[in-house]
Structure formats: C-alpha cells, structure tokens
Amino acid sequence: MRRVWALFIFTAVTSLKAEKPFEFPTTPGKLPKHIRPIEYAIRIQPDLAKLTFSGSETVQLSVESPTRQIVFNAFDVSVTEARIDENLIASSAVKADTKNELVTLSLPEELQHGQHTLALKFNGKINQFGRGLYYVKYQEQGTGAKKLLLGTQFEATDARRLFPCWDEPVFRARFQLSAVVPENWMAVSNMPIASERKVSAGREVSFQPTPSMSTYLNVFCAGEFDAIESETEGVKLRIITTKGKAESGRYALESTAQILHYYNQYFGIPYPLPKLDQLAIPGGFGGAMENWGGITYYETALLFDPQNSSITTKQRVYEVIAHEVAHQWFGDLVTMAWWDNLWLNEGFASWMGTKCTAHFNPQWEVWLEKSIPRDPARRIGIPKEQAMEGDARATTHPIQQPVATEGEANNAFDDITYKKGQSFLRMLESFLGEEPFRDGIRRYIQAHQYSNSTTADLWNALDAASGKPVTEIAAAWTEQPGFPVVTVKRENNGKVLLAQERFTIGFSKASDGLWKIPITYFIDAQSAPATMLMSQKTTSLEDIPMDRALKLNVDGAGNYRVAYDATSWKLLLASLPGMNAPDKVNLLSDAWAFVQAGLQPLAFYIDLVGRLPQDTALAVREQIINVFDSINHLLADTPQRDQFRNYAQWVLRPTLNELTFEPIRAELPTAPVLRASLIQELGLLGDQDVIKRCRENFEAYLKNPASVPSDLRGATFAVVMRNGNAEIWQRLHDLGLKTTSTEEKQNYYDALAFATDPALIKKTLAIALTDELPTSRAVFLVSKVARESDRPDLAWEFAKANFKGLLAKVDALGANSYIPSLFTFFTDPNRIEELRSFAKAHLSEASAKPVEIAADEIRFRADLRRRLIEQIGVLK
Ligand SMILES: [Zn+2]
Numbered sequence: 052m053r054r055v056w057a058l059f060i061f062t063a064v065t066s067l068k069a070e071k072p073f074e075f076p077t078t079p080g081k082l083p084k085h086i087r088p089i090e091y092a093i094r095i096q097p098d099l100a101k102l103t104f105s106g107s108e109t110v111q112l113s114v115e116s117p118t119r120q121i122v123f124n125a126f127d128v129s130v131t132e133a134r135i136d137e138n139l140i141a142s143s144a145v146k147a148d149t150k151n152e153l154v155t156l157s158l159p160e161e162l163q164h165g166q167h168t169l170a171l172k173f174n175g176k177i178n179q180f181g182r183g184l185y186y187v188k189y190q191e192q193g194t195g196a197k198k199l200l201l202g203t204q205f206e207a208t209d210a211r212r213l214f215p216c217w218d219e220p221v222f223r224a225r226f227q228l229s230a231v232v233p234e235n236w237m238a239v240s241n242m243p244i245a246s247e248r249k250v251s252a253g254r255e256v257s258f259q260p261t262p263s264m265s266t267y268l269n270v271f272c273a274g275e276f277d278a279i280e281s282e283t284e285g286v287k288l289r290i291i292t293t294k295g296k297a298e299s300g301r302y303a304l305e306s307t308a309q310i311l312h313y314y315n316q317y318f319g320i321p322y323p324l325p326k327l328d329q330l331a332i333p334g335g336f337g338g339a340m341e342n343w344g345g346i347t348y349y350e351t352a353l354l355f356d357p358q359n360s361s362i363t364t365k366q367r368v369y370e371v372i373a374h375e376v377a378h379q380w381f382g383d384l385v386t387m388a389w390w391d392n393l394w395l396n397e398g399f400a401s402w403m404g405t406k407c408t409a410h411f412n413p414q415w416e417v418w419l420e421k422s423i424p425r426d427p428a429r430r431i432g433i434p435k436e437q438a439m440e441g442d443a444r445a446t447t448h449p450i451q452q453p454v455a456t457e458g459e460a461n462n463a464f465d466d467i468t469y470k471k472g473q474s475f476l477r478m479l480e481s482f483l484g485e486e487p488f489r490d491g492i493r494r495y496i497q498a499h500q501y502s503n504s505t506t507a508d509l510w511n512a513l514d515a516a517s518g519k520p521v522t523e524i525a526a527a528w529t530e531q532p533g534f535p536v537v538t539v540k541r542e543n544n545g546k547v548l549l550a551q552e553r554f555t556i557g558f559s560k561a562s563d564g565l566w567k568i569p570i571t572y573f574i575d576a577q578s579a580p581a582t583m584l585m586s587q588k589t590t591s592l593e594d595i596p597m598d599r600a601l602k603l604n605v606d607g608a609g610n611y612r613v614a615y616d617a618t619s620w621k622l623l624l625a626s627l628p629g630m631n632a633p634d635k636v637n638l639l640s641d642a643w644a645f646v647q648a649g650l651q652p653l654a655f656y657i658d659l660v661g662r663l664p665q666d667t668a669l670a671v672r673e674q675i676i677n678v679f680d681s682i683n684h685l686l687a688d689t690p691q692r693d694q695f696r697n698y699a700q701w702v703l704r705p706t707l708n709e710l711t712f713e714p715i716r717a718e719l720p721t722a723p724v725l726r727a728s729l730i731q732e733l734g735l736l737g738d739q740d741v742i743k744r745c746r747e748n749f750e751a752y753l754k755n756p757a758s759v760p761s762d763l764r765g766a767t768f769a770v771v772m773r774n775g776n777a778e779i780w781q782r783l784h785d786l787g788l789k790t791t792s793t794e795e796k797q798n799y800y801d802a803l804a805f806a807t808d809p810a811l812i813k814k815t816l817a818i819a820l821t822d823e824l825p826t827s828r829a830v831f832l833v834s835k836v837a838r839e840s841d842r843p844d845l846a847w848e849f850a851k852a853n854f855k856g857l858l859a860k861v862d863a864l865g866a867n868s869y870i871p872s873l874f875t876f877f878t879d880p881n882r883i884e885e886l887r888s889f890a891k892a893h894l895s896e897a898s899a900k901p902v903e904i905a906a907d908e909i910r911f912r913a914d915l916r917r918r919l920i921e922q923i924g925v926l927k
Pocket residue numbers: 341374375378396397400401425426427
C-alpha cells in the first residue's frame with residue numbers, strides 16, 4: 052500500500068508541470084489499477100428502527116495481471132463474508148485499514164488474468180449528517196406528522212459508506228441496485244425500476260443497470276413521496292418531493308424541460324438516460340448533487356411556491372437546476388479522472404449553468420448577480436468577487452491542485468474551483484468566440500463520453516476547434532495561483548503603456564507570475580470593444596485619443612483587475628454617466644479591492660460612489676450594499692461606526708425612495724430584489740423610518756401573511772429582530788416551529804441570528820443542537836449568529852463547548868472547515884493562536900488548510916479595520 056502511495060504523490064506533483072491527456076494507468080489514486088470492477092449488483096436492506104442496514108453485492112472484476120490481493124474501499128461498513136468465484140475467503144484474510152478507508156482480501160491462491168466474481172456481505176449505519184446513506188426526520192406538509200426518509204450523498208468519497216467499492220472516479224462500472232423499502236414508500240435511483248416484489252419486510256425494488264459511471268454518482272432515496280411528471284425529447288422528467296409539496300415543483304419541472312432542450316442542442320449528444328428525476332430533500336445535506344438521472348436538492352433549491360416564495364428563490368432554483376443538469380454531461384457522461392481536476396466538473400457546470408440561465412432570463416442580470424449558487428456546497432450565494440478576493444491571498448492555490456487524501460478531496464470544493472474556473476471559461480469563450488468554443492466542447496464530449504478526462508483533453512479539443520493556442524493561454528490561469536492586475540499609463544503621443552503583475556492582498560512574499568491575458572477595451576462608453584492578447588509583462592496600445600476615456604476589461608468579464616493612472620481615471624470618472632451597469636460594477640469592484648489591498652485609501656472608493664449617477668441598477672447598488680455591510684461589521688464597537696452609518700444611509704436612502712417602499716406595478720424585474728436588499732441594509736444601519744415601517748409590516752403579517760410581499764419577508768423579519776426584544780424573538784421562533792415550509796422556516800430562523808441581546812444570542816445558538824432545523828442548516832446558524840450579531844466571541848464560546856455535537860451534524864464538505872470558518876468573523880489577531888491550538892487538539896489533519904485560511908482572514912480584517920478607523924474622517 053505504501054508503495055502505491057509514494058507513486059501517487061509523485062505523479063500528482065509532476066502532473067501539474069505538464070499535464071497529460073487522460074490515461075487509465077497513470078491516473079492518481081490509492082487503489083491498484085490491475086483489477087477493475089465492470090459491473091456491481093448491490094442489494095441493500097435498511098433497518099429503520101435501528102438505523103442500520105445490511106447489504107450484499109456481487110462485483111464482476113476484470114483482472115489484468117495475476118494477483119494474490121484484492122484492495123477496495125470501505126468505511127464504517129463491516130465486511131462479514133467474502134467469496135471469490137464462489138470460494139469463501141477466511142475472515143482472517145479480510146483486513147480493514149480504517150485510516151486509509153481500505154479493505155484488503157488476501158487470497159489463498161493467485162487470481163489469474165481474466166474475469167472473476169467477488170461476492171460480499173456487509174452491514175453499516177444510517178447517519179444524520181449526509182454522508183453515505185442518511186436519514187432525514189421532517190414534519191409532513193398538511194398533516195404535521197413526524198416522518199422519516201432515506202437519502203444518499205456520495206461525493207466526494209462516501210459511496211464506500213454504503214457499499215464496498217472501487218471508490219475513485221476513474222473506476223467506472225455499471226451498477227444494478229436493489230433495495231427493500233416499506234410497502235407505502237417510493238424508491239428512486241439513477242435508473243427506472245426494472246421489477247418489484249413483496250418481501251416480508253415490505254417491498255424489494257430492483258432498478259435497471261446504469262451505464263458505465265463513477266461510484267460517487269450513484270443515488271438511492273426512499274420515503275413517502277409525491278411526484279409530478281412530464282416528458283421532453285423522449286426523457287421522462289419527474290420532480291419528487293415529500294407528501295403535499297409536489298405542486299411547488301411545477302416551476303422546476305417546466306424549467307428543466309427548457310434547460311434539457313438547450314443542452315441537448317449545445318452538447319450535440321442528447322441526454323443519455325431514459326429518465327431524469329429531481330428530488331427535493333428537506334435536510335440531510337445543504338446543496339444539490341448531480342447524481343446521474345437522480346439529482347438531489349436541498350428543498351429550497353428546487354421548490355418554488357408562487358404565493359410564498361421570493362424572486363431570489365425562483366432565480367436560485369433555475370440556476371441550481373441549470374448547473375446540475377449541465378453536470379449530466381460534464382461530470383457524469385464525462386468525468387474528471389481524479390479530484391485534482393475537480394474544477395473541470397465544477398468550473399464548467401458553473402459557467403454553463405449561468406450561460407443557460409442568462410440565455411432564458413436576461414432580466415436577472417445573472418452574470419452580475421451576487422448570488423451565483425454552487426453545489427454541493429452548504430453556503431449559498433458566493434459573490435463573484437469573493438473568488439478573486441480569495442485568489443489574492445497567501446492561502447490561494449492553483450485551480451488544478453494536487454489532491455492526496457479523501458479529506459483533501461473535500462477541501463477542493465471551494466471558491467477557486469467553482470468561481471475562478473467559471474470566470475476563466477467565460478473569459479476564454481469571449482476570446483475564442485461562442486461557436487468555436489461550443490464546437491470544442493462538442494468534440495471533447497464526443498471523444499470522452501462514458502469515460503474520463505483531464506484538463507489537457509479539454510484544451511486539446513478547444514485548440515483543435517478554434518485554431519488558437521488554448522493550451523498555452525490556459526496554463527498560467529489553471530496551473531499557477533493568483534491573477535494579474537494590469538496598470539494603465541498614458542504617454543503623450545496617444546500611446547498607452549500596459550504592464551501586468553500579480554495582484555495580492557496582505558501577501559508581500561508572493562511569487563510573481565506571467566499571464567496570457569485576453570484583454571478587452573473600449574474608448575468612451577459608446578465605441579465597439581476591441582481585443583488583444585497580452586502575452587508579455589508589458590505592451591502598449593497606440594492611437595488612443597488623449598482626451599477620451601479608455602476602459603479595459605469590458606463588462607468586467609475578464610479575471611483581472613485594472614489600475615489606471617490619474618489622467619485615465621479622471622477621464623473614466625467623467626464618462627460614468629454613459630457607462631453600462633457591468634462596467635460600473637467592474638470599476639467599483641476594482642476600486643474596493645485596491646482599498647482592501649491598501650493600495651488606495653477609503654476615499655478612492657467613496658469618491659467613485661459619490662460620482663455615480665443616481666439609478667436603480669441592481670448590480671451597481673448591490674456592490675455598494677455589500678461593501679457597506681462589511682464596513683459596518685468591521686467597525687463594530689468603534690466610535691467611528693455611527694459616522695459611517697449616517698453616511699451609508701445618506702447614500703442608500705435615495706435609491707429606496709426612488710424604488711418606493713411598497714412594490715409598484717410595472718417595475719423592473721430586479722426591483723423586488725433590490726428593494727429587499729435596501730430595506731434590510733438600511734434597517735441594520737439604523738434608518739428609523741425603515742425600522743418603523745418594518746415593524747408595521749410585521750404586525751400586519753402576523754394578522755395576514757399575504758399582506759407582506761414574499762420578497763420582503765426575510766428582510767422585514769431581520770430588521771424587526773435586530774431592533775426587537777425577547778417577545779419578537781419568541782414570536783419568530785413560534786412561527787418557525789409551526790411552519791412546514793422549508794423556505795419560510797429558514798426566513799424565521801435566519802432572522803433570529805440578528806438579535807444583539809446576549810441572552811437572545813445564546814438562545815439562538817442553542818437551536819443548533821436541536822432537531823428544529825435540518826442538520827445542514829442547524830450548524831450554520833452558529834456562523835450566521837457570529838456574523839450578524841457582531842458577537843463572534845459568543846458564537847465561538849458556544850461552538851467550543853459543543854463542538855462534538857455540532858461536528859456530528861456537519862456533512863463531508865464542511866467537516867474540515869466548519870470550526871475554522873467561525874474564526875473568520877474575528878478581527879483580533881490573538882484569536883489565531885487559539886484556533887491553531889484548538890485545531891491541533893481536536894481537528895483532523897485535513898483542517899490545516901482551512902485553519903490557515905481563517906488565520907489569514909483574521910489578519911486581513913484586523914488590518915483593514917485599523918485603516919478604516921484611521922480614514923473614516925473622509926466621510927464628512
Ligand atoms: Zn456542481
């Protein structure tokens with residue numbers, strides 16, 4: 052085993068230098084490559100009373116060279132019997148290596164080259180934290196009855212918790228699942244049901260075998276479900292929910308038909324399975340998971356109730372479906388060979404999903420939107436800027452990064468993987484052109500369907516389709532960390548000098564880098580954009596009129612920042628009135644990043660905000676709201692905070708006045724979203740009129756919920772709680788306990804996090820240990836409190852005292868980062884040592900990276916806070 056390990060680390064490191072196209076034998080991984088599973092037949096029998104299961108499976112193996120050992124993955128699963136070609140293997144020859152999540156069978160005789168059958172019996176546990184086979188307890192809609200359902204979540208490496216398997220993405224096989232469920236339950240897996248029969252414990256359901264696929268894409272869900280269905284282009288579509296909620300899946304069902312058609316065209320290969328089920332699960336895990344033919348969603352990411360859901364929910368539902376359905380090709384039909392190329396799955400699905408969403412819903416401004424969701428992550432709403440912010444820090448990593456252990460595979464699901472990946476693909480598409488890019492994707496999918504791939508395979512396909520040196524351009528963006536800032540300097544003769552260097556925040560020892568940057572620019576806001584590839588450290592633009600504004604990074608679509616000299620900046624400021632919203636957002640984002648990095652004073656950003664024409668463009672105002680919100684938190688407990696709050700109200704209030712507090716007919720589709728953001732932020736900043744109106748609306752809501760538009764409810768509750776007492780807390784809590792709608796429940800409990808009275812803060816924190824919220828949401832109530840109450844100390848005190856109970860509820864992706872992330876709300880560098888020693892005593896080795904990210908964040912926040920306090924005098 053050790054030898055295989057050493058070999059793997061070696062290949063992983065060298066592959067970064069010059070990655071090769073996909074080849075099975077050289078793909079990284081722990082498992083020996085001379086035995087491959089071809090087909091599994093798996094039978095699972097859950098025991099719902101004991102929350103355990105027993106299972107059996109036969110695996111057809113292809114043995115490429117004679118061997119005395121069979122090695123596969125299993126974790127928290129005991130193998131009770133093993134047979135090879137029907138010969139019993141002595142139990143003393145079955146060795147479990149818990150640390151490495153492996154089982155080794157030592158055979159009495161050498162197994163010869165050819166096909167063999169492995170038969171195993173095993174048993175394991177059903178857990179509540181969304182890894183492997185999990186259970187969810189919930190209240191049934193309508194009846195309020197307490198019910199239980201079963202679901203699975205396998206990515207990255209948890210299929211091995213349900214059945215012993217070759218649990219690395221490169222070991223593709225066909226899977227034929229059977230499961231025993233209670234008589235009145237519906238059972239769902241990747242493929243349609245082949246047969247059913249009565250058994251003593253209920254009903255045994257057998258599914259058709261899947262095509263060749265990776266283990267982590269298997270799915271099994273069962274419970275008292277309802278479904279609605281339709282058919283599009285020969286594929287049976289279903290939305291499956293717990294009883295009483297199926298009609299809320301109507302929007303998802305209709306959107307899926309639209310999205311599936313779009314992808315059938317785009318990829319040039321029709322969706323390959325006979326059906327596509329999508330399940331809304333009220334707990335278990337937090338995001339969405341692209342299991343082939345059976346996608347699972349946390350309920351609020353799939354269900355939309357036209358009467359009671361907000362427009363933000365509607366948009367998120369569309370975006371998440373578009374992301375997950377894109378994976379059915381990119382990820383499922385073609386799968387990354389190893390976790391070091393996770394970005395291939397996630398960067399691509401994020402980009403494709405957003406492209407598709409923008410195509411059908413241009414009114415949502417999705418490329419600019421702050422809440423581009425990701426899966427299967429637990430956090431929702433990661434600003435696009437956040438990936439660039441993380442990528443500027445000392446703790447960043449290249450998009451393609453070595454992954455050695457299961458724990459590291461789970462760490463790979465971060466902003467860099469999703470958002471930088473997406474951002475780079477968007478930049479590349481605009482450089483190559485929409486059609487050549489699509490042709491390259493078609494070529495790639497065609498060549499690797501039902502197989503695996505590496506990043507090199509994608510670049511080769513795009514090279515061939517576009518005739519441009521994609522491999523060469525891409526290397527710097529995916530294989531080195533960070534991204535560039537381009538400086539713009541005007542010369543006297545119409546010449547503009549451009550120079551690139553690495554952009555960093557609080558990271559003085561950063562290595563420099565050189566990027567091939569697809570630069571886009573325009574002269575004045577009206578002229579057509581031009582493009583050039585900047586391959587060297589410096590270059591120049593010629594014939595730029597001296598008296599006209601020059602803007603680089605058109606629409607902010609490029610993954611780089613731009614620093615202008617004083618003359619160019621002045622001309623740009625003068626051209627703001629004619630500039631479109633994406634370019635304004637881009638200038639604001641860059642300006643704030645320069646303040647964060649200490650390259651410009653706060654006045655630089657404030658001056659830009661002051662010069663913007665008054666308008667209600669969602670993305671422009673959202674950028675400012677986000678920055679104000681973070682400044683407001685950073686200034687907690689300082690005398691400067693009041694001054695800032697007055698200024699921020701003065702900037703934001705006119706926009707709310709223009710929009711009006713109550714919705715009006717014939718307003719922009721983005722108006723309700725902006726209105727809710729403004730009301731919440733102004734309420735938190737202390738705008739007395741907004742607080743008063745929120746209180747009135749809350750009273751009205753208690754009498755008649757329909758009196759407050761669904762878009763405004765979350766903001767209203769938050770503002771009322773921020774300025775409320777124990778009685779308000781109790782009312783919100785009672786409402787939360789009573790509702791069976793996951794979305795409404797979330798609104799009420801989220802609001803509790805806004806309380807500032809320490810006694811109420813403690814009451815909110817205690818909910819995290821109860822069954823009131825699904826586990827995946829309950830644990831994040833603690834982070835929500837740490838952020839919104841400005842009392843991260845109370846949140847941490849609570850988490851420290853209860854960390855075992857909390858970690859028992861955290862899913863695979865949060866396991867390493869959950870505790871460190873609670874420290875990211877501190878601004879006191881003394882906390883760094885406290886985190887390190889806690890991690891050393893209580894957390895796994897895979898937490899080391901999240902600990903360093905949190906430490907860097909604390910230092911950054913402490914530094915920015917110090918500078919803001921010094922510079923706040925600029926807000927006269
Ligand atoms: Zn994804």
